[in-house]
Amino acid sequence: MHRLEVKRQMGKGDIAAVAELLEVATAADHHRPLGEHQWLDLVQGGRKGFAGLVAWEPGHDHPVGYAQVTRGSGSWALEFVVDPHHRGDSTVALDLVREALQVVGRQGGGHVHLWVPKPGPEHDRIAAELGLVRGRELYQMRRPLPIEGDLLADAGLDTRPFVPGQDERRWLDVNNRAFSWHPEQGGWDLDTIVQREAEAWFDPEGFLLHERDGRLAGFCWTKVHSDEDPPVGEIYVIAVDPDFKGLGLGRALVLAGLNWLGARGLRIGMLYVDATNEPAVGLYKAIGFEVDHSDRAYVADVAPVE
Ligand SMILES: CC(C)(COP(=O)(O)OP(=O)(O)OC[C@H]1O[C@@H](n2cnc3c(N)ncnc32)[C@H](O)[C@@H]1OP(=O)(O)O)[C@@H](O)C(=O)NCCC(=O)NCCS
Numbered sequence: 001m002h003r004l005e006v007k008r009q010m011g012k013g014d015i016a017a018v019a020e021l022l023e024v025a026t027a028a029d030h031h032r033p034l035g036e037h038q039w040l041d042l043v044q045g046g047r048k049g050f051a052g053l054v055a056w057e058p059g060h061d062h063p064v065g066y067a068q069v070t071r072g073s074g075s076w077a078l079e080f081v082v083d084p085h086h087r088g089d090s091t092v093a094l095d096l097v098r099e100a101l102q103v104v105g106r107q108g109g110g111h112v113h114l115w116v117p118k119p120g121p122e123h124d125r126i127a128a129e130l131g132l133v134r135g136r137e138l139y140q141m142r143r144p145l146p147i148e149g150d151l152l153a154d155a156g157l158d159t160r161p162f163v164p165g166q167d168e169r170r171w172l173d174v175n176n177r178a179f180s181w182h183p184e185q186g187g188w189d190l191d192t193i194v195q196r197e198a199e200a201w202f203d204p205e206g207f208l209l210h211e212r213d214g215r216l217a218g219f220c221w222t223k224v225h226s227d228e229d230p231p232v233g234e235i236y237v238i239a240v241d242p243d244f245k246g247l248g249l250g251r252a253l254v255l256a257g258l259n260w261l262g263a264r265g266l267r268i269g270m271l272y273v274d275a276t277n278e279p280a281v282g283l284y285k286a287i288g289f290e291v292d293h294s295d296r297a298y299v300a301d302v303a304p305v306e
Helices: 012-029 036-043 090-106 121-129 149-153 168-178 190-197 249-263 278-286
Strands: 003-007 051-056 065-071 076-082 110-117 133-144 207-212 215-225 232-240 268-274 290-302
Touching (some): 012 051, 012 065, 036 076, 065 090, 232 249, 249 278, 268 278
Parallel strands (some): 076 110
Antiparallel strands (some): 003 051, 133 268
16 A cells, blocks of 8 residues: 655755656666656655645555646646556556646646656556546657768858857747747747756757747757666757748758767757647658657646535
8 A cells, every 4th residue: 555745846855766666667667757847756846736636555665656746837737656566456557647646636726747758558557547548649759870972061150159148139039939839849938948958968069050040930948868878869959940941951951960979979869849840850850860759748637626
């Protein structure tokens, strides 16, 4: 019989215990159970609406499961993980997700995305039992680095590095207009970008800006995952100002980013993209990216609970 703790704020000890659980699960599953936004929410104290749900089992001095709720722009994100040794008991996952949905309900309800990396039939079962249905699907795409031949010849777009303390406002303007439709990447504010700049991986040299007619026309922000073996070079965020769409800048910016990563010795290029983002998926396939796996959101509209 397990017991759930619902925490609106996580203490240092809670964070350490959950981090250990996430590590064990990452080693077993070969992927991280929490997305980057959720991980930052956990370690940096959480935004408005944050809740961490920790599952304990008698006789075990570590959490056997964890779920996290965060309020995004217009919807809620929910993720969960169960210790690999406790997955035989599906009630841990069911209780975590059920209680997390209640937390959302108690905070006014709304649209919820339950994100599952590399989903399997058991996730379909849990979702169905709790009234969630399949929603967005995210591809993780990969291609080898460095780029060569014709692609390399097209990678010479004029770019300059992002300058912290100077470029945030104009970058936010382009990002938020290009991603106005996007639940996680749209609606960023100064805090969101400053939070990213404080991350150990942040390197302004790999955050490439392209200017045209005195305006920021597009950017390619890369992120090096040096803790992975072998290290992976991610096209972290790429966008073109809607006023400059269809001019070949998107392709040129991705190539410039890949070239930057390849020149730093990375041998794997990676990115995430919504499966339905046809312009972007088409562009990535045309330059040699292939789908490695997908992550899935199960969705529900949660009614407010008094
Ligand atoms: C995706 C994006 C970066 C493409 O930038 P762009 O400068 O407009 O694209 P390009 O002009 O370089 O075109 C690249 C290729 O995509 C194709 N393409 C561009 N827009 C398209 C559309 N709406 N539908 C289908 N194909 C499209 C082009 O035909 C071109 O193919 P080609 O090289 O075979 O001619 C841009 O649309 C954007 O910023 N979108 C919003 C942010 C986003 O979705 N980022 C990616 C998230 S992972």
